[in-house]
Amino acid sequence: MPATIEMQNLTVQLGNRTILNQLNGALSGRCIGLLGPNGSGKSTLINTLLGFYEPVAGAARIFGKEVKSHLRELRAAIGYMPESDAFIADMTGVRFVRYMAELSGLPRGEAMERAHEAFFYVGLGEARYRKLGTYSLGMKQLAKLAQAIAHGPKLVLLDEPTNGLDPEARIRMLQLVREIRDTGEVSVLISSHLLRDIEECCDQVLILKDGRIAALCNLEEERKAHLKFLELEVTQGNGFLESVRGLGCECASFGAGRVRIVLPDNIDLRQIYRTAAEHEVQIRRMNYRRDTLEDIFLKAMAGTPQVAPVQQGSANGSL
């Protein structure tokens, strides 16, 4: 079965600037997170997948079909929720979604039926006959989601879906994304600045930095790996870190006595206490935690972006 999204030396230039630089990789998760700082190329990648921008080199494939040569076919199979407000203000919600579904090829009757269903599904059933211009920000986001799923796409591209939402609306939006993902009938690509959103929904993450892939990892595998992280705050002690390394742990110091240690399975926590005692190091604070997306993200941001093909899980297990 082909990957949901494949990139092969994908390079996109806007004007004279190279926005995406030789991206390589295959994304096959049911829910793929797209992370990166502002200007890293997240939206450009989505726009390229939609065929809005043409690559100057390389190619992007969706479900094994090249975007450039199968644009119409692929667009029919994609639902897109843009980041910015995008709607027709003087149209009622249900009419707008029906309109978009008809443009995707649904017959009038089916489009109407699915527009109503989509509105009820996202929780806007009671507001479906109100004009979109009168919707709150949260309602507009949900209406955008409704138009993205009304025609039953195989891939949904969500650009910052939780932007501007209050906590309750954010939870609702993420719950909807998870529900859509769990049907198994649709793949989801979410672009977001919020690591927590991605962590809650996605099983695969692509991190971009300066238009290059900084990390591409499978969160499911990360979770399965159960890497144990210790965050310590210690008094300065000569040789403590070296001794911990001698035990077979990876560790890094962040200054002011802050130390982060990766515990392999065969190392017991008591051995760390013992080593600290041997070096007369006081442990002032200890936080026992698993690897998080934040760690992966920070590592990716600190490292040099990769141009060469990346392997899944490449960001795992090192500090």
Add this chain to the structure above:
Amino acid sequence: MAVYKRTYKAYHGQLTPAWSRFTVLTRYGLSTLFNSRPFTAYTVLCFLPFLIGLAYIYIVHSAAAQAVLGVGKTIPGTVNNVWFLSFLGFEAGMGFILAAWGGPGMITKDFANHSVQLYLSRPISRTEYLLGKVSVLAALLSCTTWIPALVLFFVKAELQGNGWLWENLWIAGAILVGCLIWIAMISLVSMAVAVWVKWRIAATALMLGIFFLLPALGAVLDAILRTQWGSLINFTHMITIVWAHLFRLKALERHAAGFDVVPLWAAWASLLSLCTACFWLLDRKLRAREVERA
């Protein structure tokens, strides 16, 4: 994704033919335009010249109607190529207001609401998007120009009889071709200015400027340079020159009406230049995403 189940379900039903998708834009565009009562009222008003023309043709051919109205044989004019040209000129003027009123708004609204990206993320191309929007104007302007003109032509043919239809069939061709050129030009200008300025009021003003201020500028150029080539930017006049040839006006008639200020080829070149500029603008500006150049 049934309402009562509130669960997501993919769609596996039939799809409409790909070629017909642009008609969705046209249908919704027309529906949106006719949501405005003043616009609907004005559209109805555009049929007034047709009704007057119809009544005129009937009266000309009905002795009973002439007797009732007491006009006898004093009723002026004959229904010929010049009559149809005048009728189209009047209808075109009313149609221009219709296009300037309804045309730019169809696209500027999409830009204002950032919804162009939503349209173009669907299986429709930029050309189809444009075709869908232009079809709205084309449908409206057809209903107020060549369709009523052809109805009048056939009513006249029916009432006149004696082979009038076959002798004057070229008038029907002139009506059709002349109107289609005019509709294409007006629609393209309307869409191009809308895509360019992205603000409805400014787009309408610009459209009025192209058809009313440019002729004034052309007249000024003519006066200063003592030439007649300034008329080339008077696009209304240029299309009238094309019409005058299509309706086979005699040289004397063309001269009297000022339809020979520039040769026919120059009029065509002027109109083609305008259309090319519109196509260029549309190609350059009608995009799902605008690229900010550093």
